[in-house]
Amino acid sequence: MxxxxxxxxxxxxxxxxxxxxxxxxxxxxxxxxxxxxxxxxxxxxxxxxxxxxxxxxxxxxxxxxxxxxxxxxxxxxxxxxxxxxxxxxxxxxxxxxxxxxxxxxxxxxxxxxxxxxxxxxxxxxxxxxxxxxxxxxxxxxxxxxxxxxxxxxxxxxxxxxxxxxxxxxxxxxxxxxxxxxxxxxxxxxxxxxxxxxxxxxxxxxxxxxxxxxxxxxxxYSPLKLFAPASALFFLLGLINYAWTFVYEGRLTNMSTLMWSAAVIIFLIGLVSEQITALTYRHDD
The missing domain is CATH 3.90.550.10 (Spore Coat Polysaccharide Biosynthesis Protein SpsA; Chain A)
Incomplete structure (x- = not known):
């Protein structure tokens, strides 16, 4: 050979x-x-x-x-x-x-x-x-x-x-x-x-x-992409809530939507991480 x-x-x-x-x-x-x-x-x-x-x-x-x-x-x-x-x-x-x-x-x-x-x-x-x-x-x-x-x-x-x-x-x-x-x-x-x-x-x-x-x-590591994206949506929802609370005194649907998106993105990243780990599993 x-x-x-x-x-x-x-x-x-x-x-x-x-x-x-x-x-x-x-x-x-x-x-x-x-x-x-x-x-x-x-x-x-x-x-x-x-x-x-x-x-x-x-x-x-x-x-x-x-x-x-x-x-x-x-x-x-x-x-x-x-x-x-x-x-x-x-x-x-x-x-x-x-x-x-x-x-x-x-x-x-x-x-x-x-x-x-x-x-x-x-x-x-x-x-x-x-x-x-x-x-x-x-x-x-x-x-x-x-x-x-x-x-x-x-x-x-x-x-x-x-x-x-x-x-x-x-x-x-x-x-x-x-x-x-x-x-x-x-x-x-x-x-x-x-x-x-x-x-x-x-x-x-x-x-x-x-x-x-x-x-x-x-x-390589899906969470390294999805976790920051999730944190960004959570932060945007927090900023939107602070703004509407100060000026309107209430929680708006937009803040709730952004927080929901943050949770969903994070869970997608978590599942992707597990799939990636299975992809690289090597069975002799």
Whole structure:
């Protein structure tokens, strides 16, 4: 069984793969390389065959996360490395990530600097995600959404059922590892300009990325999201009651409604906390 499996999700990335695959094979000659063709309409499959690289082809696009899951199921290595197929990641960084992994970590993530972000908007959004995840977990999260990471296969497969089919699999896997107390390290990297056009569309994927914020909380500790929201409604109800008591001498329906909402939100958070705990229960 090979020690290392490298998984590259790709959708119409043949121009980038033509340059990336030879460099990757030269950098990691003993690794198992799997390209997951996510419904490409170019010559991705033929290109992989020409380079002697395994290719899992799908008849239609299922999403980046779905490609990751298919690649993980097919991989045979003890260590999994995920790289984007668009040429952003340097194959030479794989060795650095493996060295870091051998220091006792279960996941090593390639953390991009500001110059490596795909635009100001994406950069600001990633900074927001990193800040929120750091506050939720109590650990410094240098790059929550990076798709360049090395993980121990047995650890990652524990959470395969949690991964979405879209672009937020890095967020899900990171928060799952933190929740399960599997150590994570971040390794600074430089990401190159991608080859070709991005498959992310701001209008289509904007709402999806906003939902990542709520996923961060619900995957780690729902009460950390619901408890402050409950306290806010309780405080608003208290302020409204104080105002109406001073000026009208009575308790209004609005105060009662806000206090009821506070109780309901807190109970939802409590139930979500128990569901989250059951989600991460591991039966050998």
């Amino acid at each position: 090979p020690r290392l499996s490298i998984i590259l999700p790709a959708k119409n990335e043949a121009p980038a793969l033509a340059d990336l695959l030879p460099r990757l094979k030269a950098a990691q000659p003993s690794a198992e390389i799997i390209v997951v063709d996510d419904g490409s309409t170019d010559d991705t499959a033929a290109l992989c065959a020409g380079h002697g690289v395994g290719c899992l082809s799908s008849p239609y696009s299922m999403g980046n996360g779905a490609a990751i899951k298919r690649g993980v199921r097919a991989a045979t290595g003890e260590i999994l490395v995920f790289m984007d197929g668009d040429g952003q990641h340097d194959p030479e960084d794989v060795a650095r990530m493996l060295e870091k992994l051998d220091q006792g970590y279960d996941m090593v993530v390639g953390a991009r600097d500001w110059d490596s972000q795909a635009g100001v908007g994406r950069g600001l959004a990633n900074q927001l995600y990193n800040w929120l995840a750091s506050n939720m977990t109590g650990h410094t999260v240098a790059d929550l959404t990076s798709g360049f990471r090395a993980v121990r296969a047995n650890r990652f497969r524990e959470f395969l059922h949690l991964l979405p089919n879209g672009f937020s699999y890095p967020t899900t896997s990171t928060m799952a590892f933190f929740r399960s107390a599997y150590p994570i390290s971040y390794l600074p990297i430089k990401a190159a300009q991608r080859v070709g056009k991005s498959h992310i569309r701001p209008l289509r994927d904007g709402l999806r990325f906003l939902l990542i914020i709520f996923k961060i909380a619900t995957l």
